[in-house]
Amino acid sequence: MKVFLKKNIKNRIRNGHPWIYENEIESYEENIKNGNIVDIFNHENFFIGKGYINFNSKIRIRILTRKNESIEKDFFKKRFISALKRRNTKENSFRVIFSEADNLPGLIVDKFDNYIVLEINTLGMERFKSLIIDTIVELFNPKGIFEKSNNSSREKEGLEKFSGWVYKNGPELIPFNLNGLKFFADTKGQKTGSFLDQRINAKSLKNFSKNKVCLDAFCYTGNFGMHMLLYGAKHVTFLDYSQRAIDIVNLIAKENGFKNYETIVGNAFDILKNFDKSSKYFDIVSIDPPSFAKKATNKQSAFKGYKEINLRAMRITKDNGLIATSSCTQVISEEEFEHILFSAGVDSGKLIRVIHRGDQPFDHPYVLNILETKYLKFRLLQIENIKE
Ligand SMILES: C[S@@+](CC[C@H](N)C(=O)[O-])C[C@H]1O[C@@H](n2cnc3c(N)ncnc32)[C@H](O)[C@@H]1O
Incomplete structure (x- = not known):
């Protein structure tokens, strides 16, 4: 089946x-x-390539390959092996x-x-689900594969949300190790x-x-705070508005033998x-809120949200303390994020020293030709009162 593009693509x-x-x-x-x-x-x-089509989506076609090759199990296996090599x-x-x-849009x-946990976000990819599962089994021989396809984008694609075990079975909370810590991936979580x-x-x-007194706000299951405890923090306060996430924080802390912490369920802004x-x-405050805007048209309200939460974090950080601040809002750029931090610093009378810049790790690469793949921004800030 053929599709022809307009002249000035x-x-x-x-x-x-x-x-x-x-x-x-065309x-x-x-x-x-x-x-x-x-x-x-x-x-x-x-010939430009092959892709899958969906007339329900403004993104009508997503290209899978620029070669004239069949899209079958070998294709997926090759894509997985390249990703593993990278x-x-x-x-x-x-x-x-x-x-x-x-190079596997929607997966x-x-x-x-x-x-293994997999997430499928498009109809075109959904149709290859069983080939993808076969490929994963062949390459990883996992104890189980859980599908967690709950993204709201599925509705636009004409797909229902789905979550459940699609290969063998496993626990509701999947245990795994990370940086020397024991964690759980919550199959009912985010x-x-x-x-x-x-x-x-x-x-x-x-x-x-x-020996630092720390706050992990928007903690989910406590990634930042658990690392602070591992690195010798005196005390960590974990804060999230999800009771379920906080229950898992307690479980993870227990698994790792941490006792010097407290949890709060509530709205971080308040x-x-x-x-x-x-x-x-606090000596160290981590803030990692969810995305504040899905579309560029909502950027202004996202700016407001980031400024407010960073300002609040600056106010409760001791002089010369640290703020680990993140933004996963794709439509906000690195420059815009730093401008928000500067502006919050000005309003709170602080000098904002950037001591570390972070973004997406090597296994969440962003592609300069596909700017939509870049979303995460991270700064470790040292906060100093301007007036001595
Ligand atoms: C991006 S996730 C945090 C991820 C976490 N830092 C980690 O590395 O695993 C955002 C978290 O913020 C929580 N959240 C969203 N709005 C909140 C609010 N107003 N107050 C407190 N927590 C909130 C969500 O429940 C979610 O767990």
Whole structure:
């Protein structure tokens, strides 16, 4: 089945971006259905690649390959093997496939020791689910594969949400090791169950945590705070508004033998404000809120949210203390994020010294030709009062 692009197709497509929008297509052969693999040609009948199509989506086609090859099990196996070679890691827990960034749009695969969690976000990829599962079994021989396809983008694709074991069975909380800590990926939790993308940023606190009083706000299952405890923190307060996440924090702390901590279930915006009112100060504050805007049109309210939470964090951080601050809002750039931090610093009378910059780890690579793959920003800030 063939699709022909308009004459002046965007350089974006030529330069390796896999998305083709509805308004970039000149004509379609008959009888093409949602989820079909189509052969893509330019207006001069030159082959561009193969991809899957969905008429329900503005991103009408996502290119899977620029070669004239069949999309079958060998294709997926080759893609997985290339991704593993790129990662070249000895870690047991890491992201195996990061969607567009690994030339498999719509597919995310995380490995948590002996288990695999996969997430499918598009109809085109959904149709290859059993081939993907076969490939994973062949390459990893996992104890179980859990599918956690709960992203709201599935509705636009005409797919229902789904979560459940798709190969063998496993526990509700999948145990795994990370940086010398025991963790659980929650099959009923957020994203794939654990935020592997923050594991290297959390490590950046290694040289700073000893004997420190710390706050892990927006902690989910406690990634940053557990690392601070591992690195010798005197005390960590874990804060999240999800009771389930906090229950797992308690379980993880127990597994690792940590007792010098407390948990709070509540809204971080209010609780940080109350800490400020009651003059409760910390040596290190981590803030890692969820994405504040999905679309560029909502950027202004995201700016407001980031400024407010960073300002509150600055107010409750001791002089010369540290803030580990993250933003996973894709539409906010590195420069915009730093400007927000500067602006919060100005309003709170602080000098903001950036002592470490972090972003996505090697297994969540961003591709310069596909800017949508870049989302995570991380700064370790040292906060100094401007007035002595
Ligand atoms: C990006 S996740 C944090 C990930 C975590 N730092 C990690 O590395 O695993 C954001 C967390 O913020 C929590 N959250 C969202 N809004 C909140 C709020 N207003 N107050 C407290 N927690 C909130 C969510 O429940 C979620 O666990």
